[in-house]
Amino acid sequence: xxxxxxxxxxxxxxxxxxxxxxxxxxxxxxxxxxxxxxxxxxxxxxxxxxxxxxxxxxxxxxxxxxxxxxxxxxxxxxxxxxxxxxxxxxxxxxxxxxxxxxxxxxxxxxxxxxxxxxxxxxxxxxxxxxxxxxxxxxxxxxxxxxxxxxxxxxxxxxxxxxxxxxxxxxxxxxxxxxxxxxxxxxxxxxxxxxxxxxxxxxxxxxxxxxxxxxxxxxxxxxxxxxxxxxxxxxxxxxxxxxxxxxxxxxxxxxxxxxxxxxxxxxxxxxxxxx
Amino acid sequence: xxxxxxxxxxxxxxxxxxxxxxxxxxxxxxxxxxxxxxxxxxxxxxxxxxxxxxxxxxxxxxxxxxxxxxxxxxxxxxxxxxxxxxxxxxxxxxxxxxxxxxxxxxxxxxxxxxxxxxxxxxxxxxxxxxxxxxxxxx
Numbered sequence: 001x002x003x004x005x006x007x008x009x010x011x012x013x014x015x016x017x018x019x020x021x022x023x024x025x026x027x028x029x030x031x032x033x034x035x036x037x038x039x040x041x042x043x044x045x046x047x048x049x050x051x052x053x054x055x056x057x058x059x060x061x062x063x064x065x066x067x068x069x070x071x072x073x074x075x076x077x078x079x080x081x082x083x084x085x086x087x088x089x090x091x092x093x094x095x096x097x098x099x100x101x102x103x104x105x106x107x108x109x110x111x112x113x114x115x116x117x118x119x120x121x122x123x124x125x126x127x128x129x130x131x132x133x134x135x136x137x138x139x140x141x142x143x144x145x146x147x148x149x150x151x152x153x154x155x156x157x158x159x160x161x162x163x164x165x166x167x168x169x170x171x172x173x174x175x176x177x178x179x180x181x182x183x184x185x186x187x188x189x190x191x192x193x194x195x196x197x198x199x200x201x202x203x204x205x206x207x208x209x210x211x212x213x214x215x216x217x218x219x220x221x222x223x224x225x226x227x228x229x230x231x232x233x234x235x236x237x238x239x240x241x242x243x244x245x246x247x248x249x250x251x252x253x254x255x256x257x258x259x260x261x262x263x264x265x266x267x268x269x270x271x272x273x274x
Numbered sequence: 275x276x277x278x279x280x281x282x283x284x285x286x287x288x289x290x291x292x293x294x295x296x297x298x299x300x301x302x303x304x305x306x307x308x309x310x311x312x313x314x315x316x317x318x319x320x321x322x323x324x325x326x327x328x329x330x331x332x333x334x335x336x337x338x339x340x341x342x343x344x345x346x347x348x349x350x351x352x353x354x355x356x357x358x359x360x361x362x363x364x365x366x367x368x369x370x371x372x373x374x375x376x377x378x379x380x381x382x383x384x385x386x387x388x389x390x391x392x393x394x395x396x397x398x399x400x401x402x403x404x405x406x407x408x409x410x411x412x
Contacts, residue, residue, distance in 0.1 A: 007292035007375060024292040024375035031372050034351065041351055090292075137292065166312050170292065174371045205285045207310040208317070209277045215301065215363040215394045 004094040007137065007170075009087030012103045017110025020076065020103045021083025025090055025137065025170055026180040029079040029105040035177035038075075039066050057104045076107045082179040084120045086170070089127075089136055089184075123181050132191040136169040136184045140204040146194035156195065159186060163196055165203030277308065279393045283386050284310040290382050293374030295353070298367045299360070299390065300324060307364065307394070315369065324357045324367040331357070345380055358383055361391040 001011045007025030011018055022028050033039040039061065047060040062069045127133055142165040152160065158176045167175070169184040176183070190196040284297045288310065296311035304325030309317035331346035348355040356368045356379060366387060368379060 006290060006378070007373075008378070024373045024378075027373065035372070138289075164312060166295070170373075171295070171371065174293075174373050205281065205288070205310060207277075207281045207284065207308060209275075209280075209308045210306055212275060212301075212307050214275055214396055214398060215307075215361075 002096045002098050003087050003092055004096065005087070005090055005092040007086060007090045008092075009083055010098075010101070011084075011087075012101065012106060013113075014100075014106070014110060017107075017112055018080055018084070018116055019106040019110040021080045021087070022103070023083040023086045025086030026079070026082040027174050027177055028083065029076045031174070032075055032079060032177055032179075033067070033072075033105075035174075038071075058106070072105070073108055076105050077111065078179060079105075080107060080111050081116070081119055081123075082181055084116050085123045085181045086136065088120050088124060127181075127184060127188065130185070130188045130192075132188045134169065134184065134188055134191065136173075136180050138168065140165055140168055140199040141172075141187060141191070141196045142199045142203055144191075144194045144197040147196070150193075150195065152195075155186065156190060159183065159190065160195065165199035166205075275307075276393050276396065280308045280390060281310065283390055283393075284308075287368070287382060287386050291370075291375055291379045293353075293370040293372075294368055294379065295371055296320075296369040298324070298369075299364060299394070300367065301364055302328070302359075302362070311369075320355075320367050320369070321365075324355070324365055327355075328357050328359060328365050332359070345383070347376065356383075358387055360387050361395065364391070364394050366390065 001013065003009045003011065007023055009021055009023035009025065012020040012022075020029070027035070030044075034041060034044055043061070043066045047057060047066065050060050058072060061067055062072060141163045143160050143163055147160055155176075155178070159172055162172045162175045169187045170180050172187070173180040173183040187196060191198070280299065284299075287297060288294045296315045297309070298306060298311055298315070298317045298320050299308040300306045300317075300321035302325055304322040306317040306321040309315075311317055311320075327346055327348070328343075332343055335341070335343045343359060346357050351372075353372050354368075354370045354374050354376065356370070356376070358366045358368070360366050366383070368383070370376075370379070
């Protein structure tokens with residue numbers, strides 16, 4: 001099922017259960033695996049090339065010993081919940097039921113839709129009830145006045161390092177490869193504590209220009225209209241006479257003239273097959 | 275050139291399409307005109323690369339005979355670079371993270387490109403003196 005909107009999402013269902021959710025609003029299972037360093041890009045690419053019709057991509061990953069089956073399933077389930085939250089927290093315009101599409105990483109048992117709706121509603125309510133509720137997609141943040149005064153956890157330090165003023169909670173979640181819901185909640189707490197502040201419009205959408213005036217297409221040279229240019233046929237070229245002349249013209253002044261013995265103009269036809 | 279209008283268009287695109295991180299407008303010769311980009315992005319480099327990329331894509335479409343070029347996108351493990359022609363004289367580069375909604379970007383970019391094109395090619399309004407002269411002669 002495709003949920004049209006901003007950011008929208010793609011819900012993969014099998015036998016009534018949601019087995020994967022892909023949304024531009026939250027890092028998917030692949031991004032969580034790769035960007036967090038749990039699986040290297042080399043291993044991922046190798047598993048992709050090894051994966052055949054008989055064995056799924058995730059089965060190949062597990063068979064190679066890259067990641068445990070239980071850890072992979074847990075991570076996919078986290079990504080399903082996070083994708084559902086991201087889709088619901090944004091603008092929903094429409095939904096379309098598509099024909100089934102392939103998905104690389106899917107939850108073996110899936111998540112029942114009613115449980116997914118319940119958990120998503122709980123997350124939306126929890127975020128709305130926070131002292132500083134914010135949208136994962138709208139507010140952009142910068143370090144606040146308290147940022148240097150306190151000892152910070154590793155996650156908070158990484159959020160601060162990436163709070164450039166141009167990034168929303170969703171953008172920071174992608175940069176540090178964490179779920180968008182936990183990052184949004186953490187940013188909300190940090191805003192309350194003065195560790196972060198909402199960025200000004202200048203910090204969020206600052207731009208630079210190079211002072212150009214308006215652009216115009218390059219004008220074509222009007223050759224035909226110029227009386228100085230001869231429109232007649234090109235002059236005939238005589239190889240023996242002009243070859244020697246052109247060498248004289250292009251030779252830099254301090255170079256010695258080539259000896260006549262190196263003039264190969266007479267051998268040109270003989271060597272054409274070489 | 276109306277830089278405020280350009281800033282409003284780029285802001286709207288960044289807010290409407292999830293995953294857009296930076297946008298650069300440049301001439302087809304690769305010279306930057308306007309940029310809404312973070313500190314890690316050098317608009318001069320991006321503009322030059324995008325001009326080369328767009329040139330190759332245009333040639334490819336023409337040689338293959340697939341009609342008109344819509345967009346050219348570089349996919350990488352960490353994100354995307356999409357390049358659009360803005361009329362015959364300019365281009366727009368959109369950089370995005372791994373979650374960039376490419377389908378929505380293509381959909382939303384078309385009207386934005388049309389408006390940007392008209393801003394880039396708009397002739398400066400005549401000075402009051404010139405305007406008076408025009409009125410006298412007409």
